[in-house]
Amino acid sequence: MREITVGNLTLTSLGALIIEGSERTAVISDLHIGFEGVARLDGVAFPSVQKLYLLKKLSSLFERYSPDRVIINGDLKHEFSRNLRDEWDEVSFFMKWLKERAELTLIRGNHDNYLATIAGKYGLSLLDSVEVEGLLVTHGHRAVETDKRVVIGHEHPTVRIKGAVGPLTRVSCFLLSPSIVVLPAMSRFSLGGDILNTERRSYLSPMMTEERLKGADILAIEGDEIMPLGPLSLLRRI
Numbered sequence: 001m002r003e004i005t006v007g008n009l010t011l012t013s014l015g016a017l018i019i020e021g022s023e024r025t026a027v028i029s030d031l032h033i034g035f036e037g038v039a040r041l042d043g044v045a046f047p048s049v050q051k052l053y054l055l056k057k058l059s060s061l062f063e064r065y066s067p068d069r070v071i072i073n074g075d076l077k078h079e080f081s082r083n084l085r086d087e088w089d090e091v092s093f094f095m096k097w098l099k100e101r102a103e104l105t106l107i108r109g110n111h112d113n114y115l116a117t118i119a120g121k122y123g124l125s126l127l128d129s130v131e132v133e134g135l136l137v138t139h140g141h142r143a144v145e146t147d148k149r150v151v152i153g154h155e156h157p158t159v160r161i162k163g164a165v166g167p168l169t170r171v172s173c174f175l176l177s178p179s180i181v182v183l184p185a186m187s188r189f190s191l192g193g194d195i196l197n198t199e200r201r202s203y204l205s206p207m208m209t210e211e212r213l214k215g216a217d218i219l220a221i222e223g224d225e226i227m228p229l230g231p232l233s234l235l236r237r238i
Contacts, residue, residue, distance in 0.1 A: 004219060004226055011174050011219055013226040014057050015184045018065055021133035026067035029153025030075045030185035034087030051090050053188045062101055070102045073153045074109025074139030095122045105130055110141040140205040149179055154205045156185040156192025159220050177216035196235055
């Protein structure tokens with residue numbers, strides 16, 4: 001299946017969360033535009049492929065769901081310390097592309113230190129959080145005191161699954177509980193740690209507390225399919 005709907009939330013195989021309400025809002029996170037350029041500066045020969053990859057995903061998002069609003073929940077770009085030329089060009093491209101199709105809201109992530117310079121050219125500002133239909137959307141790299149259900153990125157959650165043949169494969173996933181929704185990274189190159197790794201002592205995001213993760217389910221993305229795997233608490237014990 002391409003989507004799973006729980007109440008007014010639809011979790012999609014594209015890695016986007018759709019929130020239904022007075023308008024339809026799509027929340028995406030961790031695009032990390034410019035990853036290839038940073039890798040090349042570090043001496044790693046990386047082809048520039050992510051622009052086309054992200055454009056295909058975003059085009060599918062609009063074809064399937066026609067959102068009125070798109071929220072980028074942090075880490076639109078990759079480099080911390082400046083705006084690289086590739087980042088400037090590609091971030092500008094996607095801001096213009098998205099603004100032509102929907103209202104665009106930018107949430108500040110820990111990689112977005114210099115994003116405001118580009119965003120300002122499109123009349124956009126960076127927000128620390130935004131409330132949508134009773135949910136608080138924030139990147140997740142900082143703790144936020146709230147009693148609302150939160151939607152975060154930052155963690156880049158993954159899980160290992162086994163196909164019919166072959167070894168275990170690490171894939172992106174959502175975490176969904178009554179208190180938190182953790183989004184997968186949309187970047188092609190930003191798979192994070194295995195959420196079921198019992199050797200992990202903590203999560204990247206301070207918002208991912210055991211209290212918020214009570215009752216959490218894991219929903220894995222493989223290709224253009226999203227699959228419910230079951231409760232986090234149960235899968236940790238297997």
